[in-house]
Amino acid sequence: MRENKSKYAVLGILSMGPVSGYDIKKVFENIASNFWKESYGQIYPILKGLSEQGLANRSIEKQMGKPDRHIYSITDKGRKVLKKWLIEPVERQIGRHEMPLKLFFGLQVSLEDNIHQVEHFRDLHSGELEDIGSIEERLKAEKVGDPKLEFWLMTLNYGKHANSAILGWCDETLARLRKMEKKTKKEES
Amino acid sequence: MRENKSKYAVLGILSMGPVSGYDIKKVFENIASNFWKESYGQIYPILKGLSEQGLANRSIEKQMGKPDRHIYSITDKGRKVLKKWLIEPVERQIGRHEMPLKLFFGLQVSLEDNIHQVEHFRDLHSGELEDIGSIEERLKAEKVGDPKLEFWLMTLNYGKHANSAILGWCDETLARLRKMEKKTKKEES
DNA sequence: TAGCCCATGTAATTGGTTACATGATTGA
């Protein structure tokens, strides 16, 4: 089964209050960037579909000097559909991870090349960890007393665990690769 | 830039020795299932493309009582293209993680529902950890002395770190959800 | 005898990104 998760992601944002397609993109970029993303090419057609299926209603908000905002609100039917999806058990999904794939073919390049690749990969993820940290601080300040905050912090914590684990793996892997490097140098001499 | 990584994944398998499309699928399923997968719908057209571009050569192996095997071998040009990709730095990729997405909308369902979901998610990943363990033992026995072994173990270690981190997150998250549950019960009484 | 393994491939469909089109306002 290949369900359209984007549809539920959008419906989920609507469940927290009426927003525009533009706003939805912003939420994913600014709060949930750590585990989700959506492009406009998905969001706008989905919003159209949701209102056609009676899962959301559209109203237009006029602004001066700026384009009109198309605001969508979730309907009772929409909320029901969302809840049904939320309690459905998640399925196992095999992601595609480029870093281990490249290392799987590591014999094709030099140990030095492999080391550079892992070092670069480590940098990417330590940057991500920092980003999560700043989102966390911002939310803790902005959302005091908001009942959503506790759930949002849990999703940020997911990113913290995932990225720290990768840093740990990088360090172990770099140590192993450097050990191999020393060994081959010894054998050469 | 939206590069075709499947092409390099297939080329990478060919770099380790001549194989058929069927074999390639098996390698991903039995050794690399932890970080990669390919469907026949991708593999066969890619192999066709590779031989058209001079990156692989095809030969046919006849078998009795079984269908012919179409064996592909990598060419020098193919090996060069693969190496170029292997040393290119990996890009940051925002995956889509359904579990934190659902938790992001956690307010829409009961704490109990959230707990069930996380418990189920935990089971999935502890199963995955076990799978990785058995692949590791099998490889250690089968591939003694093979220079690829060390690299393959590093990719398995990636899965170990990633999955252990998720288990840790699940435990923390379950504790937090249960604490919230107790608190709401107290408030009700 | 039902179902899985062997083995190759194509066609249909869905999922997702990127480019394009439009245009005013604001800040560096």
Next chain:
DNA sequence: TCAATCATGTAACCAATTACATGGGCTA
């Protein structure tokens, strides 16, 4: 004055899965 932000949407394209088509041999 250049770039960014605000704001909505479509069209073209690429990536990937699933279903379909074929068919013999093996095993529970």
